[in-house]
Amino acid sequence: MLKQTEGSHAIAESVALCRPKVICAYPITPQTHIVEGLGEMVKAGELADCEFINVESEFAALSVAIGSSAAGVRTYTATSSQGLLFMAEAVYNASGLGLPIVMTIGNRAIGAPINIWNDHSDSMSMRDAGWIQLYAETNQEALDLHIQAFRLAEELSCPVMVCMDGFILTHAYERVDVPSQSEVDAFLPPFEPRQVLDPAEPVTIGAMVGPEAFTEVRYLAHHKQMRALERIPALAAEFERRFGRASGGLIRPYRTEGAETIVVALGSVNGTIQEVVDEMREAGVAIGSVAITSFRPFPLAALREALMHAKRVVVLEKCLAVGLGGIVSDGVRKALSGIQLNGYTVVAGLGGRAITRASLKRLFEEAGRDALEAVTFLDLNTDLVAHELDREAGTRRSGPTAEALLKRLGTVSARIG
Amino acid sequence: MEMQTVRFYQTGTFTVGNRLLAPHERSVQAEAQRANALTSGHRACQGCGEALGARYAIDAAMRATGGKIVAVNATGCLEVFSTPYPETSWQIPWIHSLFGNAAAVASGVAAAMRRKGTDDVRVIAQGGDGGTTDIGFGCLSGMFERNDDVLYLCYDNEAYMNTGVQRSSATPPAARTATTPAMGPEPGNVFGTGKNVPLIAVAHQIPYVATASVANLRDLEYKVTRAMEFRGARYVHIHVPCPLGWGSAPADTIKVARAAVESGLFPLFEAVNGEIVSSTKIRRRTPTADYLRLQKRFAHLFQPGGEARLAHIQAIAERNIVKFGLEGTGA
Amino acid sequence: MDKPFAITLDVGTSLANKTGSWRTTRPVYVDRLPPCNDACPAGENVQGWLFHAEAGDYEAAWRLLVRDNPMPAVMGRVCYHPCEGACNRGTIDAAVGINSVERFLGDLAIRRGWRLDAPAESTGKRVLVVGAGPSGLSAAYHLRRAGHAVKIVEAGPAAGGMMRFGIPKYRLPRDVLDTEIRRILDIGVEIELNRKVTDVRAEREAGGFDAAFLAVGAHIGKRAYIPAGAAARIVDAVSVLRGMEGEEKPMLGRRVVVYGGGNTAIDVARTAKRLGATEAIIVYRRTREKMPAHDFEVEEALQEGVLIKWLSTIKNVAGEATLTVEKMALDDKGYPQPTGEFETLEADSLVLALGQDVDLSLLDGVPGLVIRDGVVEVGPNMMTGHPGIFAGGDMVPSERTVTVAVGHGKQAARHIDAWLSGGEWRPPARHEIAKAENLNPWYYADAPKTVRPMLDALRRTSTFDEVQGGLDEGNALFEARRCLSCGNCFECDNCYGVCPDNAVIKLGEGRRYRFNLDYCKGCGICASECPCGAIRMEPERN
Ligand SMILES: Cc1cc2nc3c(=O)[nH]c(=O)nc-3n(C[C@H](O)[C@H](O)[C@H](O)COP(=O)(O)OP(=O)(O)OC[C@H]3O[C@@H](n4cnc5c(N)ncnc54)[C@H](O)[C@@H]3O)c2cc1C
Ligand SMILES: Cc1ncc(C[n+]2csc(CCOP(=O)(O)OP(=O)(O)O)c2C)c(N)n1
């Protein structure tokens, strides 16, 4: 059924269609609307046979989810930013125990300075926590990915994060096609846990493992994700067959045939990138783009295949590995190992800074001339930075950087959304 | 209280068993067919009170529920000594997640049981004092406040034992730990610090709160059993001496625990819906010094200059005796 | 279940980890000798029979008791119960009322008509027993049970010895005594009354006895030299008490003075009271503390109005009724010394209760005997210097009590039994005694001793009704359950319960426990929490 609705609400509906039995969450912008929507559905009885648990922290939220999942019921939670970090210990634990929890990340920057707006620093911080990470490009895809995520998680006994850009997607009103319950039921069978806490068949879950077997345990976790590399495209294909639209998969190349320049990015920014690609293609520039949907497992082979014929690859990242540059770029470079081409890392959209078509076009043109630095900060206010560096050099007790920048920006702050 | 109304027998109901009692009046631990939920082969130190307390409590819960329990265990000695791969000592469905989240994981298990329509399966969360009163306190309070259907068992050995005896908020004043050495003008743990989680639990007005000790098996079993009669959040805080951390003889584990109770330092009480409803009376009043002297962690108190701190501890016990009504007869 | 590798484990798998290898000391179950058993002159397994009584199985209790002592109803009345003095419960509150439970069992057996077990198969041996006092009866009982033919020859008109002709009725009703004696005779002990054995060797030969046990007691009242006129009425205590069994009760008059400080003195004074004396005064040389009579007997006598003059000796009797009494004072060694202070007492009769001598005439000319201080020496096997002639009770050197006499009878029977088959009886090795410090008394419920009911004072001085009542079933059970079972496992399950390693195996009722040394880490909690001290920690042998 087609609906004009807020992204968060679309997700809530999608999750509800997956018939979770336990939902627990702790509020944090921009995740709030998702769980509010679910809470309402549970209260109203629309989402029957489901517990909605208001917990006291994200750490508890994921911990409750660990408990209910281990006890054999389908479990969902959602968070963002600080919340994800607050539950960090449990994030690793859930995957270590092989619990097929699905968690939405409404992607948001991490403080300090505290910032409620979108970038990917939060989910990227958990990239090696053993979860599968899927990044949605649109609200429709986000909706669809949740349905696929439960199926994937439960098939593999591995938790899945569905990452969607905070505000840009979570708070955007768009038209989405909400599938029917029967369609979802046909795609997503009831949860059959791999292991369950049951007095009829008692087991000890969560043993302490020493050096004699820890590597093997880790290897098996890795192996599970390697299997996911096969299952993700297969599920996307099945999904497309049943629901009549393409969603998910490992990567989504866009106009890469004959492209000399290929832009790689995650999430909603791909929409903007594709618009710029279209515009530049019209102007005769051989450019294309690739959206990475599955960041974990990282689709090395698919990316290599998609990128190997280009002259240059621009990786546009909504997060920063401080002291290094790009995170996604690392993976991309690995995918292209042995292939000589120019690679550029562009850090963009941090803390909600708008990524405009104009800036992107300028950027891609520079890339086309191979005039980019190895690491570029898109739309960096170089004056502001230079002034602050001067000031800091001048006084030992220079005070907090963020405040100083904001003070100086005063008049221009409105420009940055 | 029930066990005090039992007719007089040679040993009353103080021993584990009593051949003269009807089988249903015997302790769970007396049963040849007891669950032995925590079975042999675990790696707890010799004379570990926590190993003993855990079996006492879980076996009682097993009897009370007809064997239908699931346990969630916080990180700590109990978890480490019972489940090193490839062997587990547990005979019940059991999960270990993290140090600080046992209560929350248990909330999740309970929610799942409700949704599966199997809420005859009762959920227990358990952890050490550190995992309960410190790092797990947020989750514990949340579980209480939501009145989730979980029995939380805290095995209080008064420090972080698994990491080598560091101070926790349950460490008593004057106790020497690795982080409160017996040095300086105020040797050992500082007086006037720490928190009383059983009373904090009472303040949550949850259905049932009790303190228990490995030295009083019947009382402990009664409390676990009673706790199982309630739905909602329940808390039983069990005093379990740690020979390693306390510097007591392994053979003295129960003796030490008994002295804590009989001196008034570890009051045994029960509270229902936020009101303290009974306390277990001291049978043979013991001076606190007799308790402290059994433990090397308090050795500095018996050196010259320790008198004032000894007196302070005695005063704490006496305040407990008045506050919890630990003297006298009856329930 | 498709369990994930390493993280999820099958329950109970730690049984593969044998933690017993950590052990440096190991627990061992021991049986220690309960102090009551140790103290019982009759060698009763006190703790053993209390164990059955605790469970309310009185017949089993009684049967175990009579294996050692065939007269519990008598013992429960007249035994001075040294067991209670040794009882470890005395260090907690008060000793277990062993004696009162014994009496309860004895009385119950009489009420229920329980019979003693039939004797073992006949051995074809014949044993002569001389004297049907407690010692003779006990020996006869044990010998008969062992399958020997036993004949008692008794000088008196009825069996019982001092139990009948000494101990007054108000302490030992005769129907009780009669029943318990009859029960012994009923297992096939032959008795001939009213015949005094005058020559034991002749008797043995004539009857074809393979052995003889002599238990003639001590019946000759000791005299003291007291100048007295011919009119003075001076009698000895044993005669008075024996007279109580005849048709004619002794005539003692209204004012009776008893001279002596033993239990006999007390008994005779109390008897005098009951016979109508308005005054019964005991004159004794020393102080109350030094008096050989038991304190409770002195107390009961005082309650009944008996008067006692301490530190006094009788110098003479003037005329019919005037006694001169000299006051004594204790010297620094605690001996009474004359002071030269005199007073007079009026008395219708003076009863001498100064102890008894043994009539050894039946042993005249028997070679090999050693007689010292008027009693016959016996070896550890109760045999006199003459082969085949054994002796016990008051006639041999030892404490003179019914219980000692019974014990001698039992021991002699065992030795005779062995001697008859050419062997030697060796008592089983004695376990070390269970001392109070072996116990963990915390586990025993607080339980004050049950007090036996006493007859009211008026009836005590006017009748010969029994003074001390017995326990009823309720309080006998309670009293039995006060037993701590010192040194012997009573299956309280403490070890089974308190082991942090589940290393104690419960073998089931009556079969106690076993340590599972595969897992026992040797922590020793079981030993320190064993209430009765039945576990000992021993260094692990490598
Ligand atoms: C007044 C009094 C009160 C006592 N009270 C107690 C008491 O409360 N508790 C206690 O434990 N003890 C008491 N005693 C002591 C106790 O009675 C004796 O120690 C005990 O009876 C000794 O037993 P026996 O078998 O050695 O001798 P006896 O009981 O003296 O029995 C000896 C028997 O042998 C018979 N006899 C003697 N010579 C011959 C012979 N030549 N031929 C055949 N038969 C013979 C006698 O007639 C007598 O029946 C009391 C003693 C007296 C005198
Ligand atoms: C988040 C976290 N912090 C610290 C630890 C280290 N740690 C493991 S067990 C433990 C002590 C446990 O103490 P307590 O809960 O009192 O249990 P005990 O070992 O004394 O029984 C600590 C500090 C951990 N595992 N996780």
Ligand code: SF4
């Ligand atoms: S350190 Fe203490 S709590 Fe831990 S196993 Fe040893 S005795 Fe038990």
Ligand SMILES: [Mg+2]
């Ligand atoms: Mg601890």
